[in-house]
Amino acid sequence: MRLVIFGPQGAGKGTQAARISEKFGISAISTGEIFRWAIKGKTALGNEVLEYVSAGKLVPDELTIRVVSERIAADDCAEGFLLDGFPRNTAQAEALDDLLSDVECGLDAALVIEVPEEVALRRLTGRRVCPDCGRNYHVDAPPENNWTCDACGGHVVARDDDVDEAALKQRLATYHEQTEPLHEYYEAKGLLRQVDGTGTPDEVFTRIVEALG
Ligand code: AP5
Numbered sequence: 001m002r003l004v005i006f007g008p009q010g011a012g013k014g015t016q017a018a019r020i021s022e023k024f025g026i027s028a029i030s031t032g033e034i035f036r037w038a039i040k041g042k043t044a045l046g047n048e049v050l051e052y053v054s055a056g057k058l059v060p061d062e063l064t065i066r067v068v069s070e071r072i073a074a075d076d077c078a079e080g081f082l083l084d085g086f087p088r089n090t091a092q093a094e095a096l097d098d099l100l101s102d103v104e105c106g107l108d109a110a111l112v113i114e115v116p117e118e119v120a121l122r123r124l125t126g127r128r129v130c131p132d133c134g135r136n137y138h139v140d141a142p143p144e145n146n147w148t149c150d151a152c153g154g155h156v157v158a159r160d161d162d163v164d165e166a167a168l169k170q171r172l173a174t175y176h177e178q179t180e181p182l183h184e185y186y187e188a189k190g191l192l193r194q195v196d197g198t199g200t201p202d203e204v205f206t207r208i209v210e211a212l213g
């Protein structure tokens with residue numbers, strides 16, 4: 001199964017991607033996470049993307065598309081994958097179609113998780129993440145033990161681009177301008193599956209499984 005998932009910041013893409021990956025046995029690939037790892041590891045890629053990610057701006061298409069094309073060529077993606085946060089504009093969606101035209105199957109579905117902006121903002125300002133393994137938490141659903149990650153023991157903190165108010169506003173504005181047009185793009189191809197992202201993570205996941213049929 002080959003899926004993409006999009007939706008505004010804080011919609012729960014990363015939260016649901018982990019569940020989808022487990023249920024359907026496909027790798028979940030988050031471009032945002034690839035970039036954050038590269039920044040943390042101070043790699044050449046990290047140095048290139050730092051200014052964009054810190055400001056909440058899109059990393060240039062050429063670089064992002066190269067990263068995704070290399071990642072989905074890996075062995076663990078042979079039977080399918082879930083892309084979280086890619087594509088984020090029409091140029092990236094077209095590039096993904098081109099990449100998949102070389103393999104026999106194209107995309108099976110494009111999931112969009114929809115939440116009102118006030119819900120998204122509440123989730124983002126309360127979000128905490130483990131910088132070591134990427135697991136998501138929230139101030140209302142913290143790890144069991146004093147901000148120590150349940151999965152790996154890392155020290156759970158807020159994400160830099162959530163704390164920076166200007167970056168947060170920029171991310172939401174970019175979503176409306178550049179990513180929302182993907183609704184029409186995927187609807188025209190009959191691939192769009194809209195999911196209500198309000199309610200608990202389990203409720204949202206049930207809707208996703210139904211939407212995927
Ligand atoms: P990225 O990492 O993709 O961030 P984002 O798009 O801003 O999305 P978020 O990760 O903030 O939201 P989410 O929907 O995953 O929410 P989550 O599940 O964590 O991108 C970061 C940056 O990288 C970009 O700004 C850009 O610079 C760059 N980038 C990435 N991809 C790119 C691309 N394709 N092209 C160019 N640049 C790119 O949930 C949020 C919180 O809510 C968590 O605390 C969670 O625990 C909680 N929560 C989730 N669901 C629920 C629920 N149902 N009920 C209650 N709480 C919930």
Ligand code: MG
Binds near residue numbers: 013014015032
């Ligand atoms: Mg995410």
